[in-house]
Amino acid sequence: MALEMTGEYVLPVARQAVWDALNDPEMLRRCIPGCESLEKKSDTEFAAVTLAKVGPVKARFKGKVRLEDLDPPSSYKIVGEGEGGIAGFAKGGASVTLADAEGGTRLSYRAEAQVGGKLAQLGQRLIAGTARKMADQFFSNFAEALAPGSGKGGKKKG
Amino acid sequence: MKWTAIDDFGIVINPMIVEGQVHGGIAQGVGQALLEGAVYDKHGQLVTGSYMDYCMPRADNLPSFNVDYVVTKCPSNPLGIKGCGEAGAIAAPVAVVNAITNAVGHEDVPMPATPQAVWAAVQKSAKLRKAAE
Amino acid sequence: MSASSIGAPVRRTEDRRFITGRGQYTDDIRRPYQTHAYFLRSPHAHATIKGVDAKKASKMPGVLAIYTGEDIAKDKVGDLICGWMVLSKDGSQMKAGRHPALAQGKVRYVGDSVAVVIAETPDQAKDAASAIKVDYGVLPAVADAAKARDPGAPQIHENAPRNTIYEWALGDAAAVDAAFKRARHVTKLDFINNRLIPNAIEPRAAIGEYDQGTESFTLWTTSQNPHVARLVMSAFIGIAPEHKFRVIAPDVGGGFGSKIFIYPEETVCIWASKKVGRPVRWTAERNESFQADAHGRDHVTHAELAVDERGKILALKVKTTANIGAYMSTFSSAVPTFLYAPLLSGQYEIPAIYCEVDGVYTNTAPVDAYRGAGRPEACFVIERVVEVAAREIRMDPAEFRKRNFIKSFPYQTPVASLYDAGDYPGALDKALQLHDYRNFGKRKAESERNGKLRGIGLSSYIEACGVAPSSLAGMLGCGVGLWESAEIAVTPTGMVEVLTGCHSHGQGHETTFAQLVSAKLGIPMEHINVVHGDTDKVQFGMGTYGSRSGPVGMSAIVKAVDKVIAKGKKVAAHVLEAAEGDIEFKDGKFQVAGTDKSAEFGAIALQAYIAHKFPTAEIEPGLK
Amino acid sequence: MASVTLTVNGRTVSADVDPRTLLVQLLREHLHLTGTHVGCDTSQCGACVVHVNGRAVKSCTLLAVQADGAKVVTIEGLAANGKLHPMQEAFRENHGLQCGFCTPGMIMTAVELVNRKGNNLDEHTIREELEGNLCRCTGYHNIVKAIAAGAKAMR
Amino acid sequence: MYKFAYHKAKNVKDAAALLKKAGDSKLLAGGQTLIPTLKLRLAGPAALVDIGGVKELSGIALKGKDLVIGAMTRHAEVATSKVVRKAIPALAALAETIGDPAVRNQGTIGGSIANNDPAADYPAACLGLGATIVTSKRKIPADKFFKGLFETALGDDEIITEVHFPVPKSAGYAKFPNPASRYALVGVFVSRNGSDVRVAVTGAGEGGVFRVAEMEKALQKDFSAKALDGIAVKPRGLNSDIHASAEYRAHLVGVMAKRAAASAA
Structure with a gap:
């Protein structure tokens, strides 16, 4: 199952500050939905454990989060992948772009997610919604943490 | 749905059993035409890994079938019989697709012709009709 | 009790055990000290295996052993094979990649087995499997047959460049081209024959058992052809010597082709039973069936039909790409070639046909025979293109078919098949009449008044069923015999055992075969027992698939019955003190022609065993 | 382990089971009543249907401990005194089965x-009521006939 | 299944206490969704608390203007109950379309609502009738109960005890089932209770069940299928999967809404 999602937020914060937050491990840990631990391995690589809960399904994913294609303070790609044991695996990535906007910064993202193994075979009707929800959650958590109140104003597209 | 099948199995030993074979084959053929399809995504993940997504024909998907025979003896075996196990599954899918394309008035209908596929085909017929007017 | 007759709707004798829950399917069998296998399957469609860490798993409760592809290789277990060689247009052999029972170095589809855990209970095996860590190097994958040969597509097997197994063709390309030039009308169509999963309601299962005392193996398995399974596993995979290897296919809950093949799981069960020294059993969960049973169909096809000004078909041209999956399953090469192209003439006189088929690897489950196997795909091609052609030239599709039907037999098609008999217009007319085809227009109009669309579709089919041994089959690369065996063993009390190499998994052979023997021998069906599915009981056989049990299996039975009658006549001649030539067999009695001297079938059977009344130098005792 | 006591086909049985044991596993593995089958893992195929306190349920989607104290009837318990149940007779008479698994x-x-x-x-x-029972052999044609006939015969 | 501890609750209080004590635990009602999930090892709670034996949670009764259904009431009981059939026939009809007969014999209304599957039928009835979900702790209006995909307002040790459905003047439900799973590809529940007109859609929305204001407005003026002519929901925000695109679902919402209204009117 492979899916693509896009969205954008306008944050009343300067571009550099948004960029710094995007690179802050503690910030990432707080924003990644279900993230139980995020351990820094290098400036751009982290070991992560996340607990994914979708209705009756509950699976713990152990894996990595990587930051790629860094172009400060304009864009990067955040990529995560994890193995969920018998449940299968999940991968997700989002290309994040920052641009100056009136009164702050426009954050736009293009995210994609892919699941494999049992989750893909059995969770067909749950995956699209879940992936979208996770992407939304990450960015709205991020916006909310950076500027309370701005997390609800995001625009999401398919 | 009205279904008629005429088969030539040569000499039939037990018609009850042979008709049962035909029924089962037709059901699998209708399944292929309307319901069943294994789907892999672009990464090679099977996304139809259970009966939640792979649609098996159920009793309420199917009609009863009219089954009858013509008989020509098979000259190449001592009993004059022909095989019957796969018959229903062979002729059925294409009969269904021919019927749907006949109904919608154009040939662009994929298998399986799921509700969504038929809906799309009906939309297309409407467009074609409009263009023709 | 009286004899049954051919053509009677006799109720099934096997039903009693099924309707009372007394069937014996593979998973119903329990063996002393049995263990349970669970297969750890790849969640990736294409990946290298960089390492398998089973240390933690192997110490978990109940775990007896964990094996990987390395262990299979170490024990020199042979690869699974494809039993039908297909040659490409250029004469080169098909490019079959290796197919080990447990993946070695690389996984090629989601569901490819990486390791097997053998434990005391199924739950323990599964618990341990979830603790095995596999380090995968994920590779790009291709699932779509139409894209498998793209320049950028990942290479799945090293020895099959561009994922191409073969580029095969049948027919006369030049004749077809010439005919298309003469055509008044050409119909062109593109379509996909969708991929199906057979889904017998009984999942596949196997129990392997090794007897250390006799150094012999027994495999209970959900097979449509136990003898072929034994042959392939001993001759090619090399797990057990054929004469010390018993394969039993007990009650089998549907097959539809998917249980013909020799799969990795039963191979591993029988191999591992010797290694752990205890019976090893495995039953698929439905989710595993979806992943790892051989799938069916999956063709991408372009077809063109040339028609002349009188509505006569001139030629057919077909180009198909067939998805073979990640490995070549037992019959996989033959399904989209020999079982497909020779049927493309359908019921029609088509002077020229040319068909090209490319078989390609993809990162999907192996694709093999599923009910019809190639023939539904062929029927789909010809019947779609004929239907559309009729609509395009504005001729009634039934009329168009009739105009092109083959009417005299034997008929040689341009695609190898020779048709021996048929009445195509008769069948179609009967169908049209029963269906009230004439008034379809009225029904359609009425539906339209109700805001609904109504359509009618026809299809006429021809099936090559019961493919039999022939020099053609040999020339075409078939690696197994296609005949069938039957043995009729009469006991001293006149009871009859029918041993057949066919296998019943829902077809009702126990009834039909007994009915046939009853009619031929004039004895009640209750006196007949049909035995199948056990290599220790039946000398040899090819099993049941391809609509073969009737034409091939029952033909063998008839020949065996004739032998019993012939021998019975010899015995009866001595018993009734008449010349052998004067003995007639009728209604279950041996009778001296023109007299009232006769003996019942059972009485002659007894005399055959007592053997006092005839010279044993000339006639062997017993009745077979 | 959890202990369960239930009546199966009129006989009281007790067993100590791992709580994760399904009713169908209790029937098949502990009581050797293998007439109840497992054909899927998502509760759709219906090969495992038994009666629990008179209601048809999927025994692969019920823990054995959930059935504690219940009256269970399986296919093996349907025929009384060696006489087939009218529905069993009807399936045979109408050729409502092929491989027999469902x-x-x-x-x-x-x-x-x-x-x-x-x-x-x-x-x-x-046909509507058979929504939860899959058959791959018969095309349902004869099953439908068998049930109609069996229903009449049960009068 | 992974190993778990099993607890049988005696009553609601006991169940809540067990849930709290067990930590990583799950409430087991009918189990028709939970058990397959456990079997496939897509979840592995440390404990299950079985409320199958809690008698006080079962039952159907008319109380004042409300139809009250206990959380452990099976779908089959709702489908066949004379009380339901008389008070809210659309609800009985809806219950009869859930799963299959064997699933209906075991599955419960409370389990279905607590799970809030985006394609389940009951959430449409709750939202479409303006039901109140009563829990071991409080009363929650349906409008505030369903929080998106599989999410509800329920706390960790909070247990649904009853559902109160106001008896409407008329109501209807129409469902287009997913051909494979038979869950709702799209299901629409409409009701009219005085001036309160509701249209609730299940199966279609990314975030689960939702109401359609425009349709409600049109039906307020004229409670008939015809009133919905020309009203279309937008594909944006609707589910898209191998069975149906968002566009097709949007189309189906219109068709099912009309059918539901026609059956209600």
């Missing part, structure tokens, strides 16, 4: 259907 679940579903909806069942009702 048959026990079909029959158990059919018997409960008649208990709920009576002896006169039309084709539409029967």
Whole structure:
């Protein structure tokens, strides 16, 4: 199952500050939905454990989060992948772009997610919604943490 | 749905059993035409890994079938019989697709012709009709 | 009790055990000290295996052993094979990649087995499997047959460049081209024959058992052809010597082709039973069936039909790409070639046909025979293109078919098949009449008044069923015999055992075969027992698939019955003190022609065993 | 371990089971009643249907401990005193089975259907009520006939 | 299944206490969704608390203007109950379309609502009738109960005890089932209770069940299928999967809404 999602937020914060937050491990840990631990391995690589809960399904994913294609303070790609044991695996990535906007910064993202193994075979009707929800959650958590109140104003597209 | 099948199995030993074979084959053929399809995504993940997504024909998907025979003896075996196990599954899918394309008035209908596929085909017929007017 | 007759709707004798829950399917069998296998399957469609860490798993409760592809290789277990060689247009052999029972170095589809855990209970095996860590190097994958040969597509097997197994063709390309030039009308169509999963309601299962005392193996398995399974596993995979290897296919809950093949799981069960020294059993969960049973169909096809000004078909041209999956399953090469192209003439006189088929690897489950196997795909091609052609030239599709039907037999098609008999217009007319085809227009109009669309579709089919041994089959690369065996063993009390190499998994052979023997021998069906599915009981056989049990299996039975009658006549001649030539067999009695001297079938059977009344130098005792 | 006591086909049985044991596993593995089959893992195929306190349920989607104290009837318990149940007879008479694997679940579903909806069942009702039972062999044609006949015979 | 501890609750209080004590635990009602999930090892709670034996949670009764259904009431009981059939026939009809007969014999209304599957039927009825979900702790209006995909307002040790459905003047439900799973590809529940007109859609929305204001407005003026002519929901925000695109679902919402209204009117 492979899916693509896009969205954008306008944050009343300067571009550099948004960029710094995007690179802050503690910030990432707080924003990644279900993230139980995020351990820094290098400036751009982290070991992560996340607990994914979708209705009756509950699976713990152990894996990595990587930051790629860094172009400060304009864009990067955040990529995560994890193995969920018998449940299968999940991968997700989002290309994040920052641009100056009136009164702050426009954050736009293009995210994609892919699941494999049992989750893909059995969770067909749950995956699209879940992936979208996770992407939304990450960015709205991020916006909310950076500027309370701005997390609800995001625009999401398919 | 009205279904008629005429088969030539040569000499039939037990018609009850042979008709049962035909029924089962037709059901699998209708399944292929309307319901069943294994789907892999672009990464090679099977996304139809259970009966939640792979649609098996159920009793309420199917009609009863009219089954009858013509008989020509098979000259190449001592009993004059022909095989019957796969018959229903062979002729059925294409009969269904021919019927749907006949109904919608154009040939662009994929298998399986799921509700969504038929809906799309009906939309297309409407467009074609409009263009023709 | 009286004899049954051919053509009677006799109720099934096997039903009693099924309707009372007394069937014996593979998973119903329990063996002393049995263990349970669970297969750890790849969640990736294409990946290298960089390492398998089973240390933690192997110490978990109940775990007896964990094996990987390395262990299979170490024990020199042979690869699974494809039993039908297909040659490409250029004469080169098909490019079959290796197919080990447990993946070695690389996984090629989601569901490819990486390791097997053998434990005391199924739950323990599964618990341990979830603790095995596999380090995968994920590779790009291709699932779509139409894209498998793209320049950028990942290479799945090293020895099959561009994922191409073969580029095969049948027919006369030049004749077809010439005919298309003469055509008044050409119909062109593109379509996909969708991929199906057979889904017998009984999942596949196997129990392997090794007897250390006799150094012999027994495999209970959900097979449509136990003898072929034994042959392939001993001759090619090399797990057990054929004469010390018993394969039993007990009650089998549907097959539809998917249980013909020799799969990795039963191979591993029988191999591992010797290694752990205890019976090893495995039953698929439905989710595993979806992943790892051989799938069916999956063709991408372009077809063109040339028609002349009188509505006569001139030629057919077909180009198909067939998805073979990640490995070549037992019959996989033959399904989209020999079982497909020779049927493309359908019921029609088509002077020229040319068909090209490319078989390609993809990162999907192996694709093999599923009910019809190639023939539904062929029927789909010809019947779609004929239907559309009729609509395009504005001729009634039934009329168009009739105009092109083959009417005299034997008929040689341009695609190898020779048709021996048929009445195509008769069948179609009967169908049209029963269906009230004439008034379809009225029904359609009425539906339209109700805001609904109504359509009618026809299809006429021809099936090559019961493919039999022939020099053609040999020339075409078939690696197994296609005949069938039957043995009729009469006991001293006149009871009859029918041993057949066919296998019943829902077809009702126990009834039909007994009915046939009853009619031929004039004895009640209750006196007949049909035995199948056990290599220790039946000398040899090819099993049941391809609509073969009737034409091939029952033909063998008839020949065996004739032998019993012939021998019975010899015995009866001595018993009734008449010349052998004067003995007639009728209604279950041996009778001296023109007299009232006769003996019942059972009485002659007894005399055959007592053997006092005839010279044993000339006639062997017993009745077979 | 958890202990369960239930009545199966009129006989009281007790067992100590791991709580994760399904009713169908209790029947098949502990009691060797292998007539109840498992054909899927998502509760759709119906090969495992048995009666629990008179209601048809999927024994692969019920823990054995959930059935503690219940009256369970399986396909093996349907025939009384060696005489086939009318629904069993009807399946045989109407060729309502081929490979036989789905048959026990079909029959158990059919018997409960008649208990709920009576002896006169039309084709539409029967087909709708078979939503939870898959058969791959028969195309359902003869199963529907068998159930209609069996329903009448159960009167 | 992974190993778990099993607890049988005696009553609601006991169940809540067990849930709290067990930590990583799950409430087991009918189990028709939970058990397959456990079997496939897509979840592995440390404990299950079985409320199958809690008698006080079962039952159907008319109380004042409300139809009250206990959380452990099976779908089959709702489908066949004379009380339901008289008070809210659309609800009985809806219950009869859930799963299959064997699933209906075991599955419960409370389990279905607590799970809030985006394609389940009951959430449409709750939202479409303006039901109140009563829990071991409080009363929650349906409008505030369903929080998106599989999410509800329920706390960790909070247990649904009853659902109160106001008896409407008329109501209807129409469902287009997913051909494979038979869950709702799209299901629409409409009701009219005085001036309160509701249209609730299940199966279609990314975030689960939702109401359609525009349709409600049109039906307020004229409670008939015809009133919905020309009203279309937008594909944006609707589910898209191998069975149906968002566009097709949007189309189905219109068709099912009309059918539901026609059956209600």
